[in-house]
Amino acid sequence: MEYNTKSKTTYFYAIGLSYKKADADIRGHFSLDNDGKQLLYTQAKANGIDSLIVTSTCNRTELYGFAEHPYQLIKLLCENTKGTVEEFQEVAYIYKNKEAIAHMFKVGSGLDSQILGDFEIISQLKSSAKDSKKAGLLNSYLERLINAVIQASKRIKTETDISSGAASVSFASVHYILNNIEDISNRNILLFGTGKIGRNTCENLVKHTKNEHITLINRTKTKAQEIAGKFNLLVKDYANLQEEINASDVMIVATGAQNPTVDKFLIQTKKPLLILDLSIPRNVNHNVTELDNVTLIHLDDLSQITDETLEKRKAHIPIAEAILEEVKAEFNTWLETRKFAPTIKALKLKLTDFKNAELDTQRKKLSDFNEEQAELISNNIIQKITNHFAHHLREDGISTDESLELIKKVFQLEESTKHV
CATH class of the missing domain: 3.40.50.720 (NAD(P)-binding Rossmann-like Domain)
Structure with missing residues (x-):
């Protein structure tokens, strides 16, 4: 869940406040209208933040994004609203990486709504993601996450009765x-x-x-x-x-x-x-x-x-939570794959270098060297080796980080850009 570039390492955070701890007056201090959101986007880009979603509704104001430290996002929120850092600290929540992902799923599914099963928030999240994309602040990670949350919300609506009856x-x-x-x-x-x-x-x-x-x-x-x-x-x-x-x-x-x-x-x-x-x-x-x-x-x-x-809706919470876990697990699997993809790519390039060096040697040795067949066989072997490594990294019960470090050490790999 880290996002590494040559100059910095950032983490995925969800920061905000909601009706649970902040009363209407405090929520009002942190409310953002459209102009406020645009100013926040501009300031975020100027501060080097590359991906951010901002939601501000009657029940909550939240920022989901990548930062070196959550204070960067808190500062953005406080500088573009009437709220102060001191007020924020009194009522706020800060989630990092997997906890931030879990929070967005819960919010988008209506399980965190002031009235259980009120799905108004998912349309607001969709709209916020569109605004972020328009502002050039939606990277592939956040876009994939918001689409997974939308998918979970749709499934909960169609597969459970948590939003049955009129309750909003x-x-x-x-x-x-x-x-x-x-x-x-x-x-x-x-x-x-x-x-x-x-x-x-x-x-x-x-x-x-x-x-x-x-x-x-x-x-x-x-x-x-x-x-x-x-x-x-x-x-x-x-x-x-x-x-x-x-x-x-x-x-x-x-x-x-x-x-x-x-x-x-x-x-x-x-x-x-x-x-x-x-x-x-x-x-x-x-x-x-x-x-x-x-x-x-x-x-x-x-x-x-x-x-x-509303009492009847509560009976459907376990099914809704099971759906959330399923879609969240799919997203986390994608995330793990994304985490090791650069290493697998670097391994493939290293093996291709070995192949090219060996083929050069064989060309010089053999007068009837079959170029096409040698390429085909060696490429198939490289694909099988990289597939085995990828399969190993996907397995449960292993430390992906330790395995990645071992592969890099054994093959002396260098990655120009890392997504860990």
């Missing part, structure tokens, strides 16, 4: 609204912002409530109109935000702002108002709770719901 943050939002707001089909609902969870919540509300009083406001009106067309929503100008808030019974906030966009000073209505803040960082100022008529629910509160659907 958007489902939890609708579940909460339906259970806490009477006569929902006749209530005024306002969606502020076009974040994906907010859009999914709205789509589910349309489906389950038959409500025809859903209004959408977004800073960019054209984007709002595009989404409204899909879900049959009304669109109002951003300038009408305060008026629409005061006409609403339920408000869903899903903006991508780095600071709160809604506070108590926008609310003059005295009737009950339920606000769901589905944003990271939080986009609703906590001061709205000073108003007696306002109930504020954040996505971290929603994720605490446990219902029959």
Whole structure:
């Protein structure tokens, strides 16, 4: 899992923080929007990092990449967000090599999601990998790994029922609204912002409530109109935000702002108002709770719901974990092969040198030397020898590193570039 060049040895790391130890406020400090990601990519390249995947969702912010020391990745994250190294150390995790691989598999499979079996993260990982490739920051190792994680995720979806039933943050939002707001089909609902969870919540509300009083406001009106067309929503100008808030019974906030966009000073209505803040960082100022008529629910509160659907999902964890282990083992086998491939290649070149020297000697000795036959026989022998070495290195129960060192020593091999 080391990546060696002439100048440095780097290791594969996963560093980040998630809902498990970091609350919404802390996650907000480390949140990265698209501009932040682009700045991070540029800085990574300037710092000599050759491969990196960055994910930033409502539940986690993570960097997967190659570095000499994990602090290089931590520094990148902290310098491009509001978060500090001290905050990071309080709540973070750092995984190296095989542990980092295992972590990405667990995250991509939905087994590490805030709501078990919520597979939204795999599409975010795919998107992040595309961004990395576009930025020239996706080497063959990381590309192969992300494809293996995608494969595992697909198999878990099709071979288990871990994602059966509707259980996600958007489902939890609708579940909460339906259970806490009477006569929902006749209530005024306002969606502020076009974040994906907010859009999914709205789509589910349309489906389950038959409500025809859903209004959408977004800073960019054209984007709002595009989404409204899909879900049959009304669109109002951003300038009408305060008026629409005061006409609403339920408000869903899903903006991508780095600071709160809604506070108590926008609310003059005295009737009950339920606000769901589905944003990271939080986009609703906590001061709205000073108003007696306002109930504020954040996505971290929603994720605490446990219902029959989620309990049933837990029964499928062992099968999902078995699939993960199988695909992970295939990746690790590829990794081991990749680890010794340069040595086998160097061995083949050394044996070819022996062959060429011997053929030269025989040409001079024999007047009827059969060039074609000699080439064929010697090449077959070289292939058989290298195959035997490769088979030995693939076997379980042997120390690959020790075997590689012995082969290099015996044959006096030199490799120009090493992938260990």
